[in-house]
Amino acid sequence: xxxKNIQFCFFFLCSIIIHGQSSPDFNILADKAFQKLYQNPDxxxxxxxxxxxSDQNIEHRIVLRNIISQAYAMNGDYVKSVNIxxxxxxxxxxxxxxxxxxxxxxxxxxxxxxxxxxxxQSQRIIxxxxxxxxxxxxxxxxxxxxxxxxxQLQALNFGIKRNYNAALENLKKSNNYLGFDNEENLxxxxxxxxxxxxYLMRQNRLEDAKHILENTLIFVESRTNYNFLQALIYENLxxxxxLKGNYKTSIENLEKGLSKIENNQFYSLRVKFYESxxxxxxxxxxxxxxxxxxxxxxxxxxxxxxxxxxxxxxxxRLVENNQNENLEFQQQNESKQFWIITLIFxxxxxxxxxxLFTAKSTNNDLKxxxxxxxxxxxxxxxxxxxxxxxxxxxxxxxKDSNKISxxxxxxxxxxxxxxxxxxxxxxxxxxxxxxxxxxGVNTKYLSEVINTNKGKNFNGYINELRINHIAHxxxxxxxxxxxxxxxxxxxxxxxxxxxxxxxxxxxxxxSPNAYIQEISKNRTS
Numbered sequence: 188x189x190x191k192n193i194q195f196c197f198f199f200l201c202s203i204i205i206h207g208q209s210s211p212d213f214n215i216l217a218d219k220a221f222q223k224l225y226q227n228p229d230x231x232x233x234x235x236x237x238x239x240x241s242d243q244n245i246e247h248r249i250v251l252r253n254i255i256s257q258a259y260a261m262n263g264d265y266v267k268s269v270n271i272x273x274x275x276x277x278x279x280x281x282x283x284x285x286x287x288x289x290x291x292x293x294x295x296x297x298x299x300x301x302x303x304x305x306x307x308q309s310q311r312i313i314x315x316x317x318x319x320x321x322x323x324x325x326x327x328x329x330x331x332x333x334x335x336x337x338x339q340l341q342a343l344n345f346g347i348k349r350n351y352n353a354a355l356e357n358l359k360k361s362n363n364y365l366g367f368d369n370e371e372n373l374x375x376x377x378x379x380x381x382x383x384x385x386y387l388m389r390q391n392r393l394e395d396a397k398h399i400l401e402n403t404l405i406f407v408e409s410r411t412n413y414n415f416l417q418a419l420i421y422e423n424l425x426x427x428x429x430l431k432g433n434y435k436t437s438i439e440n441l442e443k444g445l446s447k448i449e450n451n452q453f454y455s456l457r458v459k460f461y462e463s464x465x466x467x468x469x470x471x472x473x474x475x476x477x478x479x480x481x482x483x484x485x486x487x488x489x490x491x492x493x494x495x496x497x498x499x500x501x502x503x504r505l506v507e508n509n510q511n512e513n514l515e516f517q518q519q520n521e522s523k524q525f526w527i528i529t530l531i532f533x534x535x536x537x538x539x540x541x542x543l544f545t546a547k548s549t550n551n552d553l554k555x556x557x558x559x560x561x562x563x564x565x566x567x568x569x570x571x572x573x574x575x576x577x578x579x580x581x582x583x584x585x586k587d588s589n590k591i592s593x594x595x596x597x598x599x600x601x602x603x604x605x606x607x608x609x610x611x612x613x614x615x616x617x618x619x620x621x622x623x624x625x626x627g628v629n630t631k632y633l634s635e636v637i638n639t640n641k642g643k644n645f646n647g648y649i650n651e652l653r654i655n656h657i658a659h660x661x662x663x664x665x666x667x668x669x670x671x672x673x674x675x676x677x678x679x680x681x682x683x684x685x686x687x688x689x690x691x692x693x694x695x696x697x698s699p700n701a702y703i704q705e706i707s708k709n710r711t712s
Contacts, residue, residue: 213247220254227451228258246288253295260302263454263491265498269299273502287329290322294333294340301340303499310344313337328366335364335375342382349683351386358383377403377416384423388430397427418447418456425463434467441467458487466674478666485669591632599636602626612652613680619645653679654694661706668707672699 220235232255239251256272259265272295284292293312300309316322316337323334342357358379365372365379380403387396404420407413421444428437445460461484468477591599606626611617622645623630634645641648657679660667667675676687691699 213242213244220251228261228453231255231258246284249284249288249292256295256299261455262452263458263487263494265303265491265494268302269498269502272299287327287333290316290330290333294337297337297340299502301343303495303502305499305502306344306347309340313341313344317341331364331366332371332375335361335372338364339375339379339382346382346386346389349389351390354386355383358386374416377407381416381419381423385426388423388427393427393430397424400424400427414447415453415456418444418453418460420444421447422456422459422463425467429463429467429470432470434470438464438467454487454491458484458491461487481666481669591635595632596636596640599626599628599632600640602628603636607652610656612649613656613678615677615680615682617649617680649680650690651694653681654691657691658695658702661703665710668703675699 216238220231220238235251235255235258239248239255242248242251252271252274256268259268259271293316297309297312297316300306300312317334322330325331325334338357338361342354342361345351345354345357361379362376365376380399384396384399384403387393387399400420400423404417404424407416407420421440425437425440425444428434428440441460441464445457448456461480465477465481465484468474468480603626606622611625614621619634620630623633626633637643637645637648643651657667657675661675670678672688673684676684679687681687681690688699691697691702695702697705
């Protein structure tokens with residue numbers, strides 16, 4: 188999602204195209220269109236369209252359409268973004284574009300795919316371009332900046348796949364192609380720093396990320412017309428303070444960032460602000476402001492997602508209609524139909540195998556689901572009462588009397604039951620030693636009591652509390668049904684989306700998405 192917040196830097200590449208290829212008059216007009224992009228995307232669109240109508244230079248028109256395309260993307264209108272970017276001039280189709288413009292066109296397609304979350308398609312184009320040795324060795328400033336953008340885009344793709352080491356390596360390569368001798372390169376460098384700080388936070392290197400963001404903010408505030416960049420940095424600083432549990436300071440940074448773009452739409456960035464504000468107010472138990480910001484987040488998120496889906500359908504149709512002109516389809520040959528048929532039959536076989544495999548485990552899953560919903564009823568009653576539970580051991584295990592006395596065991600159980608009434612187990616850093624310190628109990632004793640009376644080890648015990656808690660919220664708070672599974676995982680204290688999904692299914696017998704669908708169905712019925 189970070190890529191969608193920083194699309195604007197694409198246009199510095201467009202500005203570079205202008206230098207050395209365009210007339211001075213067009214340079215001035217394009218620069219003005221470029222400046223309007225940061226002030227108001229709608230004004231930028233209207234202004235650029237007025238130039239596009241009268242300018243018949245093919246490469247000028249490509250530049251203008253790319254500026255307009257990204258203005259639409261910044262407003263979350265991906266259908267119009269794809270539409271204007273894909274338009275061609277019939278007379279220009281016969282003209283041979285320069286090498287750079289051909290590279291630029293392929294980069295633009297990769298960028299469009301990235302906007303629409305089609306990361307594999309984007310990566311195929313990038314990988315193909317970066318195998319061109321002439322491209323990588325060129326001393327031309329336009330080519331070098333293009334390569335910097337390609338490595339940046341590849342870094343974002345690696346980040347989406349959680350391969351942060353590879354992402355950081357590609358950011359370094361991107362910086363190596365930047366000369367920092369003009370505004371375009373300076374902005375790309377700022378953009379790389381923001382992306383870098385985001386990935387450092389995901390690696391739990393919070394202080395390193397904060398240091399980079401604060402220094403970058405000082406630099407950006409010394410420039411003019413950098414409001415969008417300032418907003419982007421404030422949004423990332425807010426994320427740092429949220430992860431540190433300093434929710435009030437996080438909100439202050441979000442409000443500063445929003446004030447920078449209050450007179451513009453910028454929906455692709457604005458949606459991140461409302462999501463973060465909702466998270467912070469939720470953490471502060473300010474239900475009124477949480478509901479307000481969550482409503483704004485859902486409204487804009489729904490609008491953007493709907494637009495993205497339509498954009499995907501549109502770009503797929505375009506690719507199908509222009510297979511021979513798109514980079515990723517150049518390797519296709521006359522055996523295409525054969526491979527399509529083969530793929531269809533292979534898919535059918537795979538589906539049958541999956542069906543047989545899942546059918547085998549369905550009974551077990553249904554049994555587990557039934558047991559979980561029964562446990563949920565009891566858990567909710569106990570949780571609502573806010574009283575210590577009477578512990579009934581799941582197993583009867585003979586204990587060595589030398590280890591812990593019955594009196595001590597009951598005392599620890601009492602403390603555990605009281606501790607369970609709060610949400611401290613949602614802390615991602617919760618460990619056996621942390622819990623023993625909080626309760627003032629010997630670690631070995633605490634571990635023994637959990638193993639004996641809860642029927643599982645410490646990690647299993649904490650994970651079950653987390654799953655019960657989030658399952659309860661999904662059932663009782665409709666707002667949680669609108670959250671992504673990745674946020675539910677983070678909210679519950681899990682280190683990753685996959686770990687949350689695995690544990691959730693092992694406890695409930697169904698995936699988080701299936702559980703959400705089941706709850707939603709019961710609400711509407």
